[in-house]
Amino acid sequence: MMVTDGHSLRQGYFDSMFVNILTAMAHEPEPPVIVVGAGPVGLAAAAHLADRRLPFLLLEAGDTAGNSVREWGHVQLFSPWQYNVDGAARRLLGAEGWPEPDADELPTGTDLLKRYLLPLAESPVIAPYIRYGTTVEAISRLDVDRMRTVGREKVPFVVRLADGEEVLAQAVIDASGTWRTPNMLGANGLPARGEAAAASRIFNAMPDVLGTERDRFAGRHTVVVGAGHSAATTLLALADLAKAEPETRITWAIRAADPTRAFGGESDDELPARGLLGSGLHMLIDSGRVTLVPNFRTHTVELRDDGVELFSRPGQSLLCDQVVAATGYRPDHSIASELRLDLDPILSAPRPVAPLIDPNDHACGTVRPHGYRELAQPEPGYFIVGMKSYGRAPTFLMATGYEQVRSIVASLAGDLEAAASVELVLPETGVCSAVAGAEALAQRMGISPELHTSLLHATARHLGRSPSAAAAVMAAAAELGVDESVALQLAAYAADRFDVPGTNSC
Numbered sequence: 001m002m003v004t005d006g007h008s009l010r011q012g013y014f015d016s017m018f019v020n021i022l023t024a025m026a027h028e029p030e031p032p033v034i035v036v037g038a039g040p041v042g043l044a045a046a047a048h049l050a051d052r053r054l055p056f057l058l059l060e061a062g063d064t065a066g067n068s069v070r071e072w073g074h075v076q077l078f079s080p081w082q083y084n085v086d087g088a089a090r091r092l093l094g095a096e097g098w099p100e101p102d103a104d105e106l107p108t109g110t111d112l113l114k115r116y117l118l119p120l121a122e123s124p125v126i127a128p129y130i131r132y133g134t135t136v137e138a139i140s141r142l143d144v145d146r147m148r149t150v151g152r153e154k155v156p157f158v159v160r161l162a163d164g165e166e167v168l169a170q171a172v173i174d175a176s177g178t179w180r181t182p183n184m185l186g187a188n189g190l191p192a193r194g195e196a197a198a199a200s201r202i203f204n205a206m207p208d209v210l211g212t213e214r215d216r217f218a219g220r221h222t223v224v225v226g227a228g229h230s231a232a233t234t235l236l237a238l239a240d241l242a243k244a245e246p247e248t249r250i251t252w253a254i255r256a257a258d259p260t261r262a263f264g265g266e267s268d269d270e271l272p273a274r275g276l277l278g279s280g281l282h283m284l285i286d287s288g289r290v291t292l293v294p295n296f297r298t299h300t301v302e303l304r305d306d307g308v309e310l311f312s313r314p315g316q317s318l319l320c321d322q323v324v325a326a327t328g329y330r331p332d333h334s335i336a337s338e339l340r341l342d343l344d345p346i347l348s349a350p351r352p353v354a355p356l357i358d359p360n361d362h363a364c365g366t367v368r369p370h371g372y373r374e375l376a377q378p379e380p381g382y383f384i385v386g387m388k389s390y391g392r393a394p395t396f397l398m399a400t401g402y403e404q405v406r407s408i409v410a411s412l413a414g415d416l417e418a419a420a421s422v423e424l425v426l427p428e429t430g431v432c433s434a435v436a437g438a439e440a441l442a443q444r445m446g447i448s449p450e451l452h453t454s455l456l457h458a459t460a461r462h463l464g465r466s467p468s469a470a471a472a473v474m475a476a477a478a479e480l481g482v483d484e485s486v487a488l489q490l491a492a493y494a495a496d497r498f499d500v501p502g503t504n505s506c
């Protein structure tokens with residue numbers, strides 16, 4: 001007689017139930033690959049799936065494709081078009097007569113949306129398979145919870161939507177981004193005390209300071225908290241506003257003792273436009289147009305009748321009209337909590353990806369391209385891609401995401417050779433070489449090469465008689481009729497590259 005314990009009995013029951021499920025499934029058509037999120041990377045996944053003729057369904061929470069990009073539409077990208085269009089999407093749209101934008105041009109978020117993402121979403125091979133206004137709330141396996149091991153890879157995923165509907169999937173590509181989950185003001189990663197109550201005076205990163213939100217910022221005192229690209233972009237926009245609205249005051253609060261790291265590679269940056277962001281910020285500090293407050297670690301926020309006050313260590317606080325929390329983003333993995341995930345404990349990114357993107361060691365140009373192998377989870381068929389695949393690391397580039405989904409879709413199609421190959425043209429210097437040099441930057445800012453050279457010479461001439469290098473740049477700009485802030489940014493960029501005497505101290 002066979003002796004069975006309770007566990008074996010339960011196991012036997014589950015196994016036979018499982019056989020029934022698998023038998024029933026053998027008669028069903030294969031469910032689609034579900035892509036969560038119709039941002040740049042989710043749409044690229046759809047283009048690759050269409051290219052490979054794999055059935056797919058793209059679920060998007062917003063009313064249109066590029067829902068998050070639309071919210072930062074006023075921001076200029078720092079990567080030119082050639083890095084912003086996915087390969088399969090280019091082929092697909094090209095066949096439909098799409099006018100491809102100039103490879104070297106830098107689009108805004110709105111350009112990206114209107115000239116690329118929306119046309120892609122409207123392509124006849126993608127449009128019928130997108131559902132808008134459809135938020136994915138949870139993902140699991142059909143009739144199988146996270147505990148069950150045997151045969152779990154053979155049952156489809158169940159994707160639960162906000163309205164309760166459940167959709168089956170043979171694989172899930174999670175391209176839901178991180179835009180909807182910004183970090184808090186609290187220096188320790190938790191919301192600062194009082195942060196929620198003061199929400200009316202706190203903007204998340206990237207307010208449209210020069211456009212729709214202008215009235216909220218003009219003539220007011222704003223504290224920008226954070227040290228990434230979003231902070232730099234907002235500070236530069238505020239400085240522009242301050243030129244027209246001189247009462248506008250700008251304070252920049254950072255946790256670090258020294259802002260150098262926030263300036264990035266400046267002229268050494270592989271993406272010149274991003275380098276310019278850092279050098280522009282550097283100039284704003286050196287010229288006193290932005291007040292830097294280092295070592296500021298927000299722990300409490302107090303709403304006042306006349307504004308809002310941020311508190312750091314005892315005796316240190318900042319009173320202002322409003323705060324811009326440019327403190328980065330974090331992924332929300334809660335939709336996959338019933339799946340088996342292996343995430344890096346620091347970044348919350350897929351573990352094998354984390355060492356490639358550690359913000360302490362890497363800028364985006366140095367990230368090795370990676371694909372289905374690095375992105376595979378212990379849950380077979382579930383992949384986290386795009387911005388979300390970088391967890392809390394801020395260095396994600398769309399081009400990296402396009403390579404991720406190319407490789408994953410090839411693996412889903414069984415083409416392991418293509419899946420293992422590396423097709424991303426993003427070598428360390430490749431991005432830079434496309435638009436390298438201060439002259440190219442000057443041209444993009446509307447300054448001819450001749451005028452740019454004159455600006456450098458005039459600056460050098462003024463250096464001897466000006467109180468500071470920044471003053472010399474401004475005097476040269478005035479002499480040549482060049483916009484002051486453009487001249488300051490170009491001078492900072494050129495200082496390192498051409499070793500202009502004295503301007504390094506700008």
Ligand SMILES: Cc1cc2nc3c(=O)[nH]c(=O)nc-3n(C[C@H](O)[C@H](O)[C@H](O)COP(=O)(O)OP(=O)(O)OC[C@H]3O[C@@H](n4cnc5c(N)ncnc54)[C@H](O)[C@@H]3O)c2cc1C
Binds near residue numbers: 037176
């Ligand atoms: C201001 C800014 C500037 C940037 N500039 C550059 C640049 O110059 N070059 C570059 O290469 N990269 C840049 N990036 C980084 C990155 O490439 C972009 O954030 C890009 O949009 C990421 O694409 P994504 O598809 O991964 O995510 P997103 O664009 O964030 O798309 C995610 C989509 O998923 C949807 N979604 C979210 N949750 C759910 C859910 N539960 N169910 C259904 N749908 C959901 C959202 O509505 C959204 O449409 C920038 C980012 C920012 C914020």
